[in-house]
Amino acid sequence: MSVYIYKLYNANDCYIGSTKHPLLKRLSQHKSPHNRCCSKIVIQQGDYKIEQIDEVHPEERFKREQELINELSTLNQHTCYS
Numbered sequence: 064m065s066v067y068i069y070k071l072y073n074a075n076d077c078y079i080g081s082t083k084h085p086l087l088k089r090l091s092q093h094k095s096p097h098n099r100c101c102s103k104i105v106i107q108q109g110d111y112k113i114e115q116i117d118e119v120h121p122e123e124r125f126k127r128e129q130e131l132i133n134e135l136s137t138l139n140q141h142t143c144y145s
Contacts, residue, residue: 086113
């Protein structure tokens with residue numbers, strides 16, 4: 064099973080994430096009032112899009128996600144891979 068690396072973004076901010084689920088399902092989780100993730104900033108600002116930017120094997124998931132976080136100057140400047 065593949066893992067999808069995606070970006071949730073608008074004109075101001077960008078959030079990088081990964082999921083095994085379809086992107087629209089993951090987007091609905093980001094839009095939930097129970098979302099405690101920094102992605103809610105993008106959702107609250109409105110006019111956002113979600114886009115798949117890569118597809119990887121599960122064992123590559125966190126390494127690739129971290130590479131894109133580092134590269135794209137995103138809201139989620141945490142370490143997901145060490």
